[in-house]
Amino acid sequence: MFRYLTAGESHGPQLTAIVEGLPAGLPLSEESINIDLARRQGGYGRGGRMAIEKDQVEILSGVRWGKTIGSPVTLCVKNKDWANWHEKMSPHERFRDDSIAVTRSRPGHADLPGAMKYDHRDVRNILERSSARETAVRVAVGSVAKALLQQFEIDVCGYVAELGGIRARRSELPLADLREVVANSDLYTSDRAVEDEMKKLIDEVKAAGDTVGGVVEVIASGVPAGLGSHVQWDRKLDARIAMAMMSIQAFKGVELGLGFEAAARKGSNVHDEIFYDKARSTQRNMTGFYRLTNNAGGIEGGITNGEDILVRAAMKPIPTLYKPLRSVDIVSKEAFEATVERSDVCAVPAASVVAESVLAIELADAFMVKFGGDAIGEMQRNYAGYLEYLKNF
Template identity: 45%
Template sequence: MIRYLTAGESHGPALAAIVEGLPAGIPVTQHDIDSQLLRRQQGYGRGGRMKIESDKAEVLSGIRFGKTIGSPVTLLVRNRDWQNWTVTMAQFEKPEQDVAKITVPRPGHADLAGRIKYGFDDIRPVIERSSARETAARVAAGSLSRVFLRALGIEIGSYVSAIGPASEAACTPAVEELLANGAESLSIEADLSPVRMLDKRAETGAMAAIDEVSNQGDTLGGIIELFITGVPMGFGSYVQHDRRLDAALIGALLSIQAIKGAEIGHAFDNARKPGSQVHDEFTLSARDGLARRSNRAGGLEGSMSSGLTIHLRAAMKPISSLVSPLQSFDLETLQPTLSRFERSDTCAVPAAGVVAEAALAPVIANALLEKLGGDHLDEIKNRLEAWRRHVAETFQA
């Protein structure tokens, strides 16, 4: 099974990831990893940090002659901004000059609970590790599972359906048309927009809203639509809570900084309707075999993949570091004061979509490996093809 760990601080020397459990034989290029890191850095509303960094991954182990070898892959993404933080983030000897402590927590951030939990007298260590800068390592790690899945005909894509007050329809004929060519076609189209929206009117509204709140020293969140194509029926399981595919997918989304809500398909809308208007009816025909009249369940039934496109939706809150401060207090004096500003973005929803794609990839890859097993890509590919044939033949007269 694939698992990964990330390490590193926002303004430390580098971010790192170790990815364990990748089968051997997966063809990987430097572009496969770095192109995803570049996508993460894009988006209207990003802050000054993205003008400093130019993220690229150094591969230190686990790949030989352009293919995985079954051993852990080690990835390193260096922080160019580290050169400006060598005193503040010194790792061993305490600097001779005083380093100002941060004692005023920002509402909505990890500052307060993290400082209390770990017993710090300075919020800086909390800021450094809880920062969404960590997602650069996560995107690098997730890119390897994406390559693995793509080699098996499984793709992950996304677009942004809302930023602040600007929104577009969550699923349109244009989306369905793009998904017919695989979910990555959807991402390619979305990436042409500065805010990763498909509707030009919504794009214009979103950019105007970002400009408006930026001038006010405020921030904006939004909603991300995610799709996974090519997943056959029967991944995941209902027999134990920790094998439920829907739970694992939602957990992956909620593990991303500032993602505070997620749903599968039209879950919240479905909750307001009777079952006759919710469940996806079956149809059988001699020519087409099994089909569905709809996909309101989002491609998951009984915590398993149904064979339809998996559709998830994630809600990102506005970033909690505001230029215009909110009311807070000083942990040393316990006196009221205004919160401080830590360099940040006005809106990072477009980038969060890229992070979400990366976070979902190992979940789907593990569901596949749990079902099929295998240590080499060719072995797994043969087993998947046999499983697809078995499923199709089940519904043939």
């Protein structure tokens, strides 16, 4: 239902996304999307590219006078650095210059496997698209998804849970308050007590010419029971969320709820016991059924159970180092030390914004599958009827 494609290269003229399936009547503005784009570019430890690009979105179709009209929405984020690359990345044959071919593949990147798969002898043809620059327009799509979810009081917030082995204490604050704490943190963490320690680590790693990774968490509250399905593997919502998280550049692991910790516990310390209180059904997006714990992370059997969605994902250290690693030239086969391109020391805070966006996209899709309509009012009526059904279940 909520479908999107992205296109564009890191040093091309722009990044583009086409979003299809949005209902008519959804309020949407460039200003609201730009807030998330600015968040993606922030965070302690970012590199020189952020000083060049000040990402702004343009809505090129599907919105009129501040509201969607039911047709595909086109989003565009211009690359300001294109001015320096318009010949090197030109689509026109007359600008071809084989002397600038990149033949030295970098460890940890898609360079070598991509070159082998697509029969390229210029790694530039791979690294331009595999770059995390692509996440800029995905964050724009995620902002659109959040605009839809907000119409139904569903809130999503991502933050840094761990950086280079330094763990933040998980906050028990309501999501609105948690977002404010995260917004006022240079590292987008919920635990200000460890922020200075994290910054010190980033500075030490930078001085050593190295990089550092971490773990991000994303919470979604107000999600009703019944999104996703158990009946086919590709309709399980936790599976779709896991795939979306793993599609983010440099992400190497994902878990929901307890995740891997559940494997070390006995079943009695894992599964969330179920209780019932009729009075709870009068609260936002809730039924009378509830759990005192949320070890499942809000999803059981591929279906949301009414508790908060809790996702955690691990980001590896960025593979572009100022202390080059060894590699081999794909043409000459000679050994060399990998070339250094402009890079971040730590992009974990930015990654938390991307993770927030992809979770919002998957929830928006699941929500539209369940309550789909051609106009936002139709979806609201469908949803209101479903909530009334749940309250009396």
